[in-house]
Amino acid sequence: MAETTSDGAATPALFSPYKMSKFNLSHRVVLAPMTRCRAVGSIPNNALVEYYTQRATNGGFLITEGTMISPTAAGFPHVPGIFNKEQVEAWKKVVDGVHAKGAVIFCQLWHVGRASHPALQPGGIAPISSTDKPISKRWRVLLPDGSYGVYPKPRKLDTSEIHEVVEHYRQAAINAIEAGFDGIEIHGAHGYLIDQFLKDGINERKDEYGGSLPNRCKFIMQVVQAVVAAIGLDRVGLRISPAIDHLDAMDSDPLSLGLAVINQLNKLQTDYGSKLTYLHVTQPRYTAYGQTESGNHGSADEEARMMKTWRKVYKGTFICSGGFTRQLGIEAVAEGDADLIAFGRLFISNPDLVTRLKVNAPLNKYVRATFYTHDPVVGYTDYPLLGSDTVKNVPISRL
Numbered sequence: 001m002a003e004t005t006s007d008g009a010a011t012p013a014l015f016s017p018y019k020m021s022k023f024n025l026s027h028r029v030v031l032a033p034m035t036r037c038r039a040v041g042s043i044p045n046n047a048l049v050e051y052y053t054q055r056a057t058n059g060g061f062l063i064t065e066g067t068m069i070s071p072t073a074a075g076f077p078h079v080p081g082i083f084n085k086e087q088v089e090a091w092k093k094v095v096d097g098v099h100a101k102g103a104v105i106f107c108q109l110w111h112v113g114r115a116s117h118p119a120l121q122p123g124g125i126a127p128i129s130s131t132d133k134p135i136s137k138r139w140r141v142l143l144p145d146g147s148y149g150v151y152p153k154p155r156k157l158d159t160s161e162i163h164e165v166v167e168h169y170r171q172a173a174i175n176a177i178e179a180g181f182d183g184i185e186i187h188g189a190h191g192y193l194i195d196q197f198l199k200d201g202i203n204e205r206k207d208e209y210g211g212s213l214p215n216r217c218k219f220i221m222q223v224v225q226a227v228v229a230a231i232g233l234d235r236v237g238l239r240i241s242p243a244i245d246h247l248d249a250m251d252s253d254p255l256s257l258g259l260a261v262i263n264q265l266n267k268l269q270t271d272y273g274s275k276l277t278y279l280h281v282t283q284p285r286y287t288a289y290g291q292t293e294s295g296n297h298g299s300a301d302e303e304a305r306m307m308k309t310w311r312k313v314y315k316g317t318f319i320c321s322g323g324f325t326r327q328l329g330i331e332a333v334a335e336g337d338a339d340l341i342a343f344g345r346l347f348i349s350n351p352d353l354v355t356r357l358k359v360n361a362p363l364n365k366y367v368r369a370t371f372y373t374h375d376p377v378v379g380y381t382d383y384p385l386l387g388s389d390t391v392k393n394v395p396i397s398r399l
């Protein structure tokens with residue numbers, strides 16, 4: 001697994017090449033999808049071009065922030081969309097900037113379902129979901145005026161409406177390819193619409209989309225199949241998080257839920273005689289509590305058992321993310337627990353994360369307060385590069 005450098009030291013496999021379907025990656029450090037709320041009016045702008053280009057490396061792999069597949073998909077202010085022509089044209093500049101640096105970029109397709117608010121919905125309508133149960137008051141929704149609100153009661157989708165949502169994913173995938181993306185990642189994780197169908201802590205439906213595991217997996221598989229039929233398996237990745245309770249997305253048996261999805265993906269791959277680009281699974285340790293710096297990250301043994309089981313059963317490229325440090329990433333790839341590691345927060349504050357991890361340089365600390373603000377520079381593209389204490393003349397003390 002390890003290569004050798006000119007001075008004879010072993011290079012960790014995390015920094016070695018990997019062939020992910022048709023893409024020849026030069027290392028295994030991936031930009032995790034992260035909502036940053038800088039696409040004012042849902043249109044990607046020059047700030048996004050700069051942000052993604054800063055994080056692109058030759059042979060690197062980037063996944064965009066969650067991107068709205070339709071007007072009802074929004075759960076945060078100023079998230080980008082990929083459902084109209086203006087958005088598609090605007091994304092082209094982002095993709096071109098990233099490609100010019102030799103990186104591969106996938107667009108994450110997102111519908112938040114009930115994790116929204118009338119203030120974020122077209123015409124102030126109620127958000128849609130698998131259920132009419134709201135997200136509990138333990139969680140808060142970020143509103144366009146910068147305040148936080150309570151999640152409202154969603155409108156439960158009628159069985160007859162579900163195919164329209166599937167169609168929005170399909171069209172969004174086609175649009176992403178038109179924008180020049182190398183592929184798409186379906187966001188099936190973290191308590192958003194697809195997860196609202198998967199988890200028995202949310203989905204109480206009595207129709208063919210609720211109840212048994214195959215029924216709860218029906219929506220995700222319809223989305224995967226529709227997107228695959230439109231753009232091909234080798235341009236489709238899927239993200240799931242069976243063991244994460246974000247936004248009340250709890251399941252009574254996460255291990256079996258993960259296996260149910262994976263077995264269906266394996267079957268689809270066998271039927272097609274080829275593979276999806278990857279399966280991306282969020283580490284259970286990135287729980288509700290993992291969103292802060294303190295708190296219980298769950299039982300390490302149980303987490304490891306689940307991740308190793310899913311990894312072993314899935315027949316294809318396996319990406320992990322959630323709470324990885326340099327050391328944990330090196331170990332996970334060296335031990336075969338993952339093919340690629342997606343880094344989130346560390347990539348926010350270190351545009352040159354790949355270089356820093358390679359040479360084991362110190363890392364800039366991220367500033368949580370600017371994760372979801374709208375300034376095109378501050379906390380977004382002004383984190384300094386290695387060897388400079390400023391980027392664009394922004395003093396490091398501001399970070």
Ligand SMILES: Cc1cc2nc3c(=O)[nH]c(=O)nc-3n(C[C@H](O)[C@H](O)[C@H](O)COP(=O)(O)O)c2cc1C
Nearest residue numbers: 032033034035065066321322323324343344345371
């Ligand atoms: C600011 C922020 C925004 C995020 N937005 C998304 C998103 O749009 N889609 C997604 O799948 N995950 C999202 N995540 C989760 C990350 O992809 C990643 O899994 C998480 O940050 C854990 O990895 P880390 O410990 O390396 O930060 C977000 C995380 C953060 C911190």
